[in-house]
Amino acid sequence: MRIVKAKATLRKTLQVEQFSQTFHKSTGRIIIKTDVQQFRQGVRVERSDLRTNHEEADVIIPLQVVHFASKTRKNLKVISNDTDVFVLLAHYYHLCQLSASLVMELTSPERTSVNIGDTVNKHQAIVPQLLAAHALTGYDTVGSYFGVGKVKAVKVLKAGYKLDSIGQQKTVILEATQFIAACYGEKAGPDDSMSDIRYRHWISRMGRKSAASVHQLKSLPPTSEALVENVKRAHFQACIWRAALTGEAPDMDPLENLWVLDDDFGGLIPVTLPPQTEIAPAAVMKLIQCGCSTETSCSTERCGCVASQISCSAFCHCQAETRTCQNKWTLLRQRIEDANDSDENKSDAEVDRDD
Numbered sequence: 001m002r003i004v005k006a007k008a009t010l011r012k013t014l015q016v017e018q019f020s021q022t023f024h025k026s027t028g029r030i031i032i033k034t035d036v037q038q039f040r041q042g043v044r045v046e047r048s049d050l051r052t053n054h055e056e057a058d059v060i061i062p063l064q065v066v067h068f069a070s071k072t073r074k075n076l077k078v079i080s081n082d083t084d085v086f087v088l089l090a091h092y093y094h095l096c097q098l099s100a101s102l103v104m105e106l107t108s109p110e111r112t113s114v115n116i117g118d119t120v121n122k123h124q125a126i127v128p129q130l131l132a133a134h135a136l137t138g139y140d141t142v143g144s145y146f147g148v149g150k151v152k153a154v155k156v157l158k159a160g161y162k163l164d165s166i167g168q169q170k171t172v173i174l175e176a177t178q179f180i181a182a183c184y185g186e187k188a189g190p191d192d193s194m195s196d197i198r199y200r201h202w203i204s205r206m207g208r209k210s211a212a213s214v215h216q217l218k219s220l221p222p223t224s225e226a227l228v229e230n231v232k233r234a235h236f237q238a239c240i241w242r243a244a245l246t247g248e249a250p251d252m253d254p255l256e257n258l259w260v261l262d263d264d265f266g267g268l269i270p271v272t273l274p275p276q277t278e279i280a281p282a283a284v285m286k287l288i289q290c291g292c293s294t295e296t297s298c299s300t301e302r303c304g305c306v307a308s309q310i311s312c313s314a315f316c317h318c319q320a321e322t323r324t325c326q327n328k329w330t331l332l333r334q335r336i337e338d339a340n341d342s343d344e345n346k347s348d349a350e351v352d353r354d355d
Contacts, residue, residue, distance in 0.1 A: 050063065050064055050067060050247075051247060052247040052248070053247065053248060053249055054240070054243075054244065054247070054248075054249050055249070056240075058082060058084045058085055058088060059088070059240060059241060059243075059244045059249075060244070061078060061080070061085055061088070061089070062088045062089060062091075062092045062244045062245065063244055063245055063247060065078060065089060065092070065102065066092050066096050066098065066245060068100075069093075069096075069098045069100040069102060070096065070098065070100075072100060074100065074101075075100075075101045075103065076100055076101065076102045076103070077102075077103045077104075077105055078102070078103070078104045078105070079104075079105045079107060080104060080105075080106070080107070081106050081107040081108065083134075083150070084134070084139070085104065086104055086114065086116075087130055087131060087134045088131070088241060088244065089102065089104060089116045090116055090119055090120050090123075090127055090130060091127065091128075091130060091131045091241070092244065092245065093116050093117060093120050094120045094124070094127045094128065095128075096245075098117070099117075100117075101115075101117060102115075102116040102117055103115055103116065104116055125158070126154065126157040126158060128164075129157050129161075129162060129163050129164070130157070131167065131238060131241055131242070132163035132164075132165075132166035132167055132234070132238050133153045133154070133156075133157055133163055133179070134150070134153070135166060135167070135234040135235075135237045135238045135241070136153075136163065136166060136176055136179065136180070136230075136231065136234040137149070137150060137152075137153045137183070139234070139237055141233055141236070141237050141270075142230060142233045142234045142237055143230050143233070143270065143272075145180065145183065145221070145222065146218045146219055147184075147219050148180070148183040148184070152183050153183065156179060156182045156183050159182065161178060161179045161182050162175065163175050163176070163179055166231070166234055166235050166238045167235055167237075167238025167239045167241065167242045172231055172232075172235050173227075173228060173231055174190070176227065176231040176234070177192065177193070177194050177197070177224075177227065180194065180197075180221060180222075180227065181194070181197045181221065184197065184201055184221050185201075186200060186201055186221070193224040194221060194222060194223060194224040194226075194227040195223050195224040195225075197221050198220050198221045198222070198223060201220055201221055202220055205219075205220075206314065225273050225274055225277050226272060226273055228274075229258050229270070229271055229272060229273065229274070232258045233258050233259075233270060236252060236254065236258070239252060240252075254268055255268075258270060258271045259271065289304070289305075289312075289313065289315040289316045289317075290303045290304045290305045290306075290312060290316045290317060290318070291316070291317045292316070292317055292318055292325075293317055293318075296326055297317075297318045297324050297325055297326055298312055298316075298318055298325050298326050298327035298330065299326035299327075303327060305327055305329065305330075306327050306328070306329065309329060310329055311327060311329045311330040311332075311333040312325050312327045312329075312330045322334050
């Protein structure tokens, strides 16, 4: 549903269909929808004080909840199965220092309930960072990172990492780099780029000599260029969330914040890399990898590496293991490396004797 008018028309149609039968059967409870109308005992009341130009219900709900929670001590219940709504309710319950009982009831058959107030009180140390962490680690408008879920994000928050800048200031890249690096088990220094972290993580994975980890390129952190694009989208989304209580969506053009217009379908497409950015260095793009898997692996020119007169590599099926790889260029490279290692050991021994 990309067209705002179409969404509004559908919403009103569903509201009339859902509530037309209940206006005169009301039990006196207030029904608040994500619109600017209130129904009580069959009476429709326009609520201009709840008017907003935000488009998403996720953002509108906190405005209405905070409005009523600040005016009553009665129990409030939000029926939703949406993680985004949960994060927003927790954020604004803490930010606005609400005291009313607020429960979020899931739409599952078990109708499990989550007490927002109790959750906020239990996790006060990380709740202020939760909104930014949720945006940064993946949302409808923000890409996620392979192997980095919400549980991992919470663990990193509990370890003391902050995301104060996302959605508020312009120093977001450094914070985001340190946070995402921690999600991958790496520590980023003030001068480290995400590409530095990616390289270090790759080296550590290679050191484990696990075939599965070597070939799972998607398990690596993003490059610096890709991270920056994604962080800007997370920043854009967090700005919208942080403006929920103002009733006014921030004056930010998505076309200036890492999206481009799809002329064919009229939607928005995320920019994953800046223009003219290479997906990988040219040398890497030209790498040849073989898929040889027979007992005489890489022994004939049917092997792409042998045919190209180059050694096999960790990208190949054989992983250039001399126990199985019979590529003569791989064996030659190994002999050269062994000879170099032997020379280095002799030099070290001579230095030790001189000392």
